[in-house]
Amino acid sequence: MAAFVAVIEQGGFSKAGRGLRVSTAVVSNRVARLEERLGIRLLNRTTRKVALTEEALSYFEDCKRILGEVEAAEGKLTAGADRPQGVIRISAPVTFGRQHLAPLLPGFSRRFKGIELRLHLSDRMADLVAENIDLAIRLANLPDSALVARKIASCPRVLAAAPDYLRRKGRPQKPEDLLAHDCLLLRFPGSTQFQWSFLEGGGKSQTIAVKGRMDSDNGDALTEWALAGEGIILKPRFEIREEIADGKLEVVMEKYPPPAVTLSALWPQGPFVNPRTRLLVDYLMEALKDWPAPQEIRD
DSSP: OHHHHHHHHHTSHHHHHHHHTSOHHHHHHHHHHHHHHHTSOOEEEOSSOEEEOGGGHHHHHHHHHHHHHHHHHHHHHHHTSSSOOEEEEEEEOHHHIIIIIHHHHHHHHHHOTTEEEEEEEOSSOOOTTTTTOSEEEEESOOOOOSEEEEEEEEEOEEEEEOHHHHHHHOOOOSGGGGGGSOBOEEOOTTOOOEEEEEEOGGGOEEEEEEOOSOEESOHHHHHHHHHTTSOBEEEEGGGGHHHHHTTSSEEEOTTSOOOOEEEEEEEEOSSOOOHHHHHHHHHHHHHTTTOSOGGGSOO
């Protein structure tokens, strides 16, 4: 049943095998045995993809529910034990994940040796349910959703550019000035325009539709372009703290700061919460309780 669900959620037998850490042949055999026992075809197979048959739609949802209940039942037995076991799939933004999250995970792994950690770094906001992710760390002001969220920290943001760019293009003084500048933009599928917001005196906010010649779905690429003098970036300050301290980037428009973003831990809402996920969230909340440190936001 787990193999069947994995094939649908991962979009194929080979990806399901990698997720389950078994061969493609093993996954295929398990699904075939399940179909034989049920006496019904569950999957339509082609050379490029697999899809649920009409008869298997409700069975797939039932399987997910049953597997969740089994995992929760086993989790209750292992949550308070010395050796909790199982897999935690984690999604996090690239820079934060590389600089701050990844260094923390070995400590958790040493404490809970029976737990396997699978970390995926991407600046794209993954669909936790569709991509079978247990925990996401996100750096954003989150809209209401079906996800459970715990705030870790508030992260100030800044506008910054290389000294060379500012000598060539001038230094923007107010939000409207950005219309004449090259803004380096974070783009995802479906992006049509880019809105940057700024705080004014009295707590008012102003939003500007900015443009630029270069965009990417990776925040580190934007930083590299800014360092090369290609434009202005909007970033959490901790991500470019060292570049600012070294004079490689200069903060601009400090009288109009962008609103801070929230660093949060998120997981799917439901009646059964993976106990291993709770252990990791509690560990990260404790490890990051004083983050970002004052010196990281006061350069």
